[in-house]
Amino acid sequence: MGKLYPLSLVLALGFAVAIGGALAAPKVELTYMSWFTGVQGEIEEQVLNAWRAKNPDIAIKKISPPGVYATYQDKLFTMIAGGTPPDVVTLDTWWSQRFYKRKVCIEISSLVERDKVDPGMFRDGFWEEGISSYDGKLYGLPWGTGIVVMGINKNKFDKAGIPYPKMGWTINDFVQYAKKMTIDIDGDGKTDEWGTARQWFAPWIYFNGGDYVDRKTGKSAITKPEFTQMLQFIADLTLKERVQPTPSEQMGIARTGVETTGKMGMWISWDCYLSGTFQQMDMRKKFEWGMAYLPAGSVGPITFQKGNTMVIMKATKYPEESWQFMKWYSTSDEAQDILVKTLTYPVSKKAIQKEEFLSPPGLYKNLMEPSVKLAPIIKRLPYDVPGWTEAYNKILIPALDAIWSGDKTAQQAMNEIAAKFDQILDEEAKAVKR
Amino acid sequence: MAKLRISKTALRENLEFYLFISPWIIGFIAFSAGPIITSFSLSLTEWDLLSPPQFVGAANYANLIFKDDLFWQSLKVTVIYSAGSITLHLSVGLVIALLMNQNVRGILAYRTIYYLPSVVSGVAVSLLFIWIFNKEYGILNYFLSWFGIKGPDWLASRKFALPSLIIMSLWGAGGPMLIYLAGLQGIPTQLYEAAIVDGAGVWQKFCHITIPMISPVILFNLIMGFIHAFQVFTEAFVMTSGGPGYATYFYVLYLYMNAFKWFKMGMASAQAWILFALILLGTLIIFKTSSRWVYYEAERRR
Numbered sequence: 001m002g003k004l005y006p007l008s009l010v011l012a013l014g015f016a017v018a019i020g021g022a023l024a025a026p027k028v029e030l031t032y033m034s035w036f037t038g039v040q041g042e043i044e045e046q047v048l049n050a051w052r053a054k055n056p057d058i059a060i061k062k063i064s065p066p067g068v069y070a071t072y073q074d075k076l077f078t079m080i081a082g083g084t085p086p087d088v089v090t091l092d093t094w095w096s097q098r099f100y101k102r103k104v105c106i107e108i109s110s111l112v113e114r115d116k117v118d119p120g121m122f123r124d125g126f127w128e129e130g131i132s133s134y135d136g137k138l139y140g141l142p143w144g145t146g147i148v149v150m151g152i153n154k155n156k157f158d159k160a161g162i163p164y165p166k167m168g169w170t171i172n173d174f175v176q177y178a179k180k181m182t183i184d185i186d187g188d189g190k191t192d193e194w195g196t197a198r199q200w201f202a203p204w205i206y207f208n209g210g211d212y213v214d215r216k217t218g219k220s221a222i223t224k225p226e227f228t229q230m231l232q233f234i235a236d237l238t239l240k241e242r243v244q245p246t247p248s249e250q251m252g253i254a255r256t257g258v259e260t261t262g263k264m265g266m267w268i269s270w271d272c273y274l275s276g277t278f279q280q281m282d283m284r285k286k287f288e289w290g291m292a293y294l295p296a297g298s299v300g301p302i303t304f305q306k307g308n309t310m311v312i313m314k315a316t317k318y319p320e321e322s323w324q325f326m327k328w329y330s331t332s333d334e335a336q337d338i339l340v341k342t343l344t345y346p347v348s349k350k351a352i353q354k355e356e357f358l359s360p361p362g363l364y365k366n367l368m369e370p371s372v373k374l375a376p377i378i379k380r381l382p383y384d385v386p387g388w389t390e391a392y393n394k395i396l397i398p399a400l401d402a403i404w405s406g407d408k409t410a411q412q413a414m415n416e417i418a419a420k421f422d423q424i425l426d427e428e429a430k431a432v433k434r
Numbered sequence: 435m436a437k438l439r440i441s442k443t444a445l446r447e448n449l450e451f452y453l454f455i456s457p458w459i460i461g462f463i464a465f466s467a468g469p470i471i472t473s474f475s476l477s478l479t480e481w482d483l484l485s486p487p488q489f490v491g492a493a494n495y496a497n498l499i500f501k502d503d504l505f506w507q508s509l510k511v512t513v514i515y516s517a518g519s520i521t522l523h524l525s526v527g528l529v530i531a532l533l534m535n536q537n538v539r540g541i542l543a544y545r546t547i548y549y550l551p552s553v554v555s556g557v558a559v560s561l562l563f564i565w566i567f568n569k570e571y572g573i574l575n576y577f578l579s580w581f582g583i584k585g586p587d588w589l590a591s592r593k594f595a596l597p598s599l600i601i602m603s604l605w606g607a608g609g610p611m612l613i614y615l616a617g618l619q620g621i622p623t624q625l626y627e628a629a630i631v632d633g634a635g636v637w638q639k640f641c642h643i644t645i646p647m648i649s650p651v652i653l654f655n656l657i658m659g660f661i662h663a664f665q666v667f668t669e670a671f672v673m674t675s676g677g678p679g680y681a682t683y684f685y686v687l688y689l690y691m692n693a694f695k696w697f698k699m700g701m702a703s704a705q706a707w708i709l710f711a712l713i714l715l716g717t718l719i720i721f722k723t724s725s726r727w728v729y730y731e732a733e734r735r736r
Contacts, residue, residue, distance in 0.1 A: 002588070077484070080483060246590070393691075398678075401679050405590060420503075
């Protein structure tokens with residue numbers, strides 16, 4: 001008995017610890033996958049910690065492929081193909097439609113209705129067809145969505161004696177400003193500072209009323225003058241105006257992140273990239289910067305949106321818990337306030353109207369005003385047109401090299417590829433019907 | 435009785451043989467054979483990873499061969515690259531090996547230095563060459579400027595992008611060099627002594643002794659170079675993304691794009707099998723023609 005007593009004690013203690021552990025352990029563990037890593041990942045961790053503190057029974061395990069965004073898609077698709085998808089994932093609108101079309105994520109229309117999630121609570125344009133829904137059914141809530149603004153280097157504007165751009169400034173103003181800010185400082189015949197960085201061409205096409213696809217017919221619109229004029233305009237910023245560097249020249253300034261060098265006057269950027277990342281990098285130590293409206297083209301002032309979505313995978317064992325987490329992240333004041341504080345892609349309309357978002361402490365008064373004011377006049381890429389992303393990457397992008405180098409005019413290049421572009425759109429449209 | 439003993443020995447040897455190669459066999463079955471068979475079955479389907487594969491028969495093969503211009507463009511680019519890079523590899527590798535075969539002071543250090551680039555990661559080399567080929571700031575154009583030549587925008591020019599990558603492939607010439615060197619050191623010196631006695635010059639010795647004696651090594655380097663060149667990927671992926679236009683759109687880059695950008699796994703699998711067939715065919719042709727120009731000393735003796 002004397003020998004048995006300590007053994008019984010150990011067993012009893014072990015049993016108690018096991019029971020206690022089981023009682024203390026969360027009832028459910030959700031896996032959540034997003035591509036926010038580095039600084040953005042640390043900020044997102046704050047959001048997740050807020051959830052964990054409030055919901056001890058629903059643990060969140062975040063999965064983020066190491067490195068860059070490029071590996072995210074591969075990892076996610078491989079997990080799905082392997083039968084082990086995460087419960088909640090973030091999708092890039094470039095390829096989210098594929099998920100909706102294949103119905104691999106849960107339709108949330110009834111949940112939205114049940115819990116009375118108000119679409120009007122989100123920033124304008126963040127709820128639209130093509131961002132989080134397919135074929136009239138809703139699959140995702142907005143996440144990590146931003147709009148396009150013009151980043152400006154205030155020091156360069158001041159030095160050139162140019163006023164900061166206001167709502168309604170024109171494309172012609174843009175060129176004139178860029179010319180004034182393009183300078184050869186040491187007089188060696190080589191430009192040292194540039195008016196503008198190499199452009200993402202999409203917003204410019206929309207400034208001019210152009211589009212990649214005729215949204216009514218589903219056919220390509222890349223040969224229309226509204227489209228080709230702006231491609232030519234961007235090429236000419238380098239070839240004729242010399243206010244924008246060639247790829248080689250730009251690489252000499254910085255292989256990536258050229259806007260952070262202080263050698264560019266203006267550059268197309270994302271609102272929350274500028275505010276959040278520039279703040280994290282303490283960019284003001286290097287130069288004074290700001291956020292401006294986009295120049296108005298023939299259709300007047302507009303902006304341009306890029307959406308991302310958060311969805312629940314169909315294979316989840318915990319659809320209700322996943323929905324609760326996703327809804328909290330996307331709609332709760334608590335989560336959105338953390339994103340506002342860190343200026344990292346808040347999606348709620350209420351959040352972006354807060355003073356600390358509009359005029360972030362330590363930055364500039366009314367810094368985010370262009371982002372907020374431009375939001376109601378958003379244009380979107382045709383993500384919801386079947387085959388568009390493939391036609392864009394496979395056919396359009398390679399054809400641009402000849403325009404940028406001046407070997408072909410934009411009209412010639414687009415005329416040459418239009419049939420192939422349409423062929424992909426047609427094939428995908430037929431595949432959808434099948 | 436003697437027969438039984440031999441059988442026992444043979445049995446033991448067989449057992450030992452299979453025991454020693456079993457790690458490879460197990461690895462092959464577990465990690466290679468399955469994916470190989472699966473990739474063939476996938477090549478007969480339409481599969482985007484998100485929903486179950488749909489059987490489409492030989493449609494992927496037919497679409498690639500008869501409808502897809504980019505398939506033929508990528509094949510053309512790969513064939514040109516292979517021809518250029520293999521020729522450079524074989525010739526420059528041999529020249530370096532001949533130099534490294536000299537009996538001079540510090541030759542071991544030189545051999546190491548020339549081989550070192552071959553072990554550097556392809557991505558690192560690609561990033562390095564992006565700078566070397568930069569029009570404005572690259573060392574290559576700086577060097578050309580000494581001779582009054584204004585160098586082109588190597589990687590941005592449709593005319594020069596592919597030749598740039600062919601030139602860059604020389605970076606790996608250390609690999610064939612090392613194999614050539616082993617071959618050169620295996621040539622009996624009495625052959626050269628006899629040739630000198632017969633009055634042969636340097637060129638004659640090279641053409642009639644060196645080349646025939648190392649022809650099996652040339653064959654090996656040719657086959658390995660051919661297989662490697664047809665699978666080139668990293669350079670285009672990191673440096674040019676297949677551009678400008680489709681000037682450096684290599685076959686394997688297109689395969690990767692189909693698989694991991696557009697998630698056409700069936701199409702990509704079909705491409706992989708076509709590539710396998712092409713490499714197999716090319717290798718068989720090289721082997722078949724090798725009897726005309728490869729000299730095997732052992733065969734001669736038989």
